[in-house]
Amino acid sequence: MHDNEVVEVRNLIKRFGDFAALDNVSFKVCKGEIFGLIGPNGAGKTTTLRILATLLLPTMGYARVLGYDVVREADKVRSKISYLAEDAGTYRNLTGYEYLSIVARIYFGSLAEAEDAVEEAVKISGLGERVTEKMKTYSKGMKRRIQVARALMTKPKMAILDEPTSGLDVFHAQHVRGIIKEHVEKDGAVILSSHNMLEVEHLCSQVALIYRGQIMIEGNPQEIKEEYGATNLEEAFLEAAGKWET
Amino acid sequence: MGNLKPLVEKEVKDLLRDPRIYIGLLIPILMLPLIGFAMSVAVRSATEAAMKEMKVAVLDQDGTETSGNLISILTRMGLNMPKVSANSLDRAIGEARTLESKALLIIPERFEENLLSFGKVSVKVYSIVDSVGLGSEGAYAAIDGALETASEILSTMLISKLAPNVEPDVVRNPLNVTRYTIIKDRTIKVSPRVLLGQLVIGYGIMVPMILFILAITVTQIAATATAVENEEKTLETLLTFPVTRYDILMAKLLGSSIVAILGAVLFTAGFLLYFEGLFSLPGMEIGVGAVFHALPPPPLETYTLLALSLILSILFITSLGVVIGALSSDVRMSGSLLGVVIIPVLIPSMLIMYGDLKSLPLAFQLFTYVLPTSYPMIMAKEMIISTIPIEVIYGIPYSAALTLIVLYATSKLLAPEKLLTLQYRLRLRRTKSRRAKDLE
Numbered sequence: 001m002h003d004n005e006v007v008e009v010r011n012l013i014k015r016f017g018d019f020a021a022l023d024n025v026s027f028k029v030c031k032g033e034i035f036g037l038i039g040p041n042g043a044g045k046t047t048t049l050r051i052l053a054t055l056l057l058p059t060m061g062y063a064r065v066l067g068y069d070v071v072r073e074a075d076k077v078r079s080k081i082s083y084l085a086e087d088a089g090t091y092r093n094l095t096g097y098e099y100l101s102i103v104a105r106i107y108f109g110s111l112a113e114a115e116d117a118v119e120e121a122v123k124i125s126g127l128g129e130r131v132t133e134k135m136k137t138y139s140k141g142m143k144r145r146i147q148v149a150r151a152l153m154t155k156p157k158m159a160i161l162d163e164p165t166s167g168l169d170v171f172h173a174q175h176v177r178g179i180i181k182e183h184v185e186k187d188g189a190v191i192l193s194s195h196n197m198l199e200v201e202h203l204c205s206q207v208a209l210i211y212r213g214q215i216m217i218e219g220n221p222q223e224i225k226e227e228y229g230a231t232n233l234e235e236a237f238l239e240a241a242g243k244w245e246t
Numbered sequence: 247m248g249n250l251k252p253l254v255e256k257e258v259k260d261l262l263r264d265p266r267i268y269i270g271l272l273i274p275i276l277m278l279p280l281i282g283f284a285m286s287v288a289v290r291s292a293t294e295a296a297m298k299e300m301k302v303a304v305l306d307q308d309g310t311e312t313s314g315n316l317i318s319i320l321t322r323m324g325l326n327m328p329k330v331s332a333n334s335l336d337r338a339i340g341e342a343r344t345l346e347s348k349a350l351l352i353i354p355e356r357f358e359e360n361l362l363s364f365g366k367v368s369v370k371v372y373s374i375v376d377s378v379g380l381g382s383e384g385a386y387a388a389i390d391g392a393l394e395t396a397s398e399i400l401s402t403m404l405i406s407k408l409a410p411n412v413e414p415d416v417v418r419n420p421l422n423v424t425r426y427t428i429i430k431d432r433t434i435k436v437s438p439r440v441l442l443g444q445l446v447i448g449y450g451i452m453v454p455m456i457l458f459i460l461a462i463t464v465t466q467i468a469a470t471a472t473a474v475e476n477e478e479k480t481l482e483t484l485l486t487f488p489v490t491r492y493d494i495l496m497a498k499l500l501g502s503s504i505v506a507i508l509g510a511v512l513f514t515a516g517f518l519l520y521f522e523g524l525f526s527l528p529g530m531e532i533g534v535g536a537v538f539h540a541l542p543p544p545p546l547e548t549y550t551l552l553a554l555s556l557i558l559s560i561l562f563i564t565s566l567g568v569v570i571g572a573l574s575s576d577v578r579m580s581g582s583l584l585g586v587v588i589i590p591v592l593i594p595s596m597l598i599m600y601g602d603l604k605s606l607p608l609a610f611q612l613f614t615y616v617l618p619t620s621y622p623m624i625m626a627k628e629m630i631i632s633t634i635p636i637e638v639i640y641g642i643p644y645s646a647a648l649t650l651i652v653l654y655a656t657s658k659l660l661a662p663e664k665l666l667t668l669q670y671r672l673r674l675r676r677t678k679s680r681r682a683k684d685l686e
Contacts, residue, residue: 050662053486054486055482055485055486055662055663056662056663057663075488075490078487078488078489079488081486082486083483083486084483085479085482085483087479088479088480088482088483089477089478089479089480089483090478090480091256091260091478091480092264092478093259093260093263093264094256094259094260094263099256101252102252102253102255102256103252103487105251105252106249106252106253106487106488106489107487107488134263147483150483
């Protein structure tokens with residue numbers, strides 16, 4: 001694994017019974033990159049991210065995060081990453097502040113560091129005074145913002161974000177995109193998935209179009225558009241999927 | 247411990263603020279004393295109302311001075327005794343009913359003659375039941391008491407007539423028995439029947455019942471806490487934190503146990519307040535606990551073994567609760583799966599509470615000894631009257647080994663790969679059985 005590489009995925013296969021969710025997937029993510037996995041529902045985006053987050057075991061192939069094997073060195077991987085699940089819920093009876101504080105104390109050894117992280121998270125969430133209210137009173141968007149804040153406050157070397165702007169209105173989606181960009185500028189890396197190809201086009205430095213468990217194309221959004229003579233990634237994806245089918 | 251503390255804090259805060267949990271914890275402390283108080287008030291007022299005008303109709307077929315004396319004795323003892331003069335039993339009962347009497351007393355012909363010639367005298371009492379409340383029972387007991395006292399007065403009169411220099415009580419009760427019970431090295435001036443009665447209520451039923459409630463509460467809380475993680479989709483995130491599966495499990499066990507112990511304390515307080523209300527009822531002032539002060543205190547090692555077996559039992563049963571919760575996609579499903587664990591715990595608890603384990607068939611004994619939850623109950627039941635039960639001495643290392651295996655297996659289960667597969671299989675089975683039922 002190259003020094004600059006944060007994620008290395010090689011020939012990854014994941015089967016659920018007879019169904020192949022991932023079929024020989026390979027890609028790399030480098031430091032300072034926002035890597036986007038895009039594709040339709042059931043393409044294998046979430047399965048890939050769950051394997052990287054040590055939640056699922058690959059059937060074959062391997063994946064490394066910051067040089068650590070996601071199966072054999074799962075504990076070390078977990079200490080370096082932060083994972084935001086697509087449908088991540090919240091603890092209804094805790095306040096946003098309490099939740100952030102508990103997570104910060106898990107990640108940071110010193111109380112001062114944990115407090116700084118919580119302050120940062122409160123800013124990221126943009127919840128203001130409502131952060132001290134119980135999370136059961138939050139809207140879907142507010143819950144998502146607290147989860148994004150939770151995922152990024154720990155300043156992970158590698159943030160794995162499954163549909164980070166899902167459920168957010170246009171203002172808050174823009175705010176979260178800004179936070180993600182800021183995160184990679186501070187020496188972090190992000191791998192994210194999205195249905196929203198236009199969002200990915202503007203946010204990601206590298207993308208992989210995944211379809212039926214296989215990566216169809218991988219590269220810089222501009223290069224991909226040029227390769228398929230498309231005006232945006234959505235068109236490029238449809239063109240590529242059509243060719244793939246034939 | 248570094249990571250465990252915030253995780254336990256999360257568990258306790260989230261559980262104690264959950265209405266599904268705190269309402270369950272508060273119900274015993276609020277409801278049981280209220281039930282006890284309501285029962286006490288209802289019974290007391292019903293008894294007072296019944297005793298206020300205790301009417302016993304009397305059919306005096308003898309009509310002599312002695313039968314008149316009997317009626318005046320009973321009247322002096324607070325009974326209101328209107329006379330009826332029917333010539334058949336049915337009519338006499340009808341008249342007694344019309345007079346709203348609690349009973350009909352029939353003094354037969356030749357009452358005086360038989361009594362004074364030291365023959366057997368029969369009087370008949372027909373109790374008329376028009377209410378089945380506890381208060382009515384008090385009224386009938388009072389009528390019986392009055393008749394017994396009247397009988398004693400008449401016997402005193404007869405004995406004095408036969409032998410004026412003899413103390414009538416000596417003739418009636420020639421044996422004056424003072425009862426002592428020896429427990430271990432202590433001799434207590436109380437009959438074994440009274441002592442054992444109180445021990446059965448105290449150590450035989452109340453303590454195992456509290457331990458049983460604790461076991462059920464802790465399992466339910468652990469299962470709910472874990473199922474909520476599935477339902478609210480928080481478990482997946484939790485499992486990506488830099489904490490070991492063991493830390494997550496221990497936090498669930500400790501959090502659930504803390505809340506369950508609080509629940510058990512509230513339940514016990516509620517239960518004691520309930521009894522406080524109940525035992526203040528007329529005729530029920532049996533003074534539970536009075537005998538315990540006279541008993542030798544259980545030795546320290548029995549408390550140590552009780553605590554040890556209780557901790558192991560809680561860890562074991564809470565792990566099972568976590569397994570149930572982890573396998574359930576929501577709280578409702580965990581509730582239905584909980585029965586699978588509760589029933590096997592319930593049966594041995596009942597056997598321990600109400601029976602003598604050693605006299606049961608071997609299969610029942612083995613079933614009881616297999617569960618670590620049985621040992622604190624056995625210990626609690628036996629700790630005051632015997633030495634440490636041998637089965638508890640062997641049961642503790644067995645429980646420790648089994649609990650470690652269950653803890654290890656549970657921590658291994660807390661992996662999404664396994665959970666997703668097991669949850670999927672469980673859902674599939676439920677769907678299949680539902681379809682089969684629909685087809686039927």
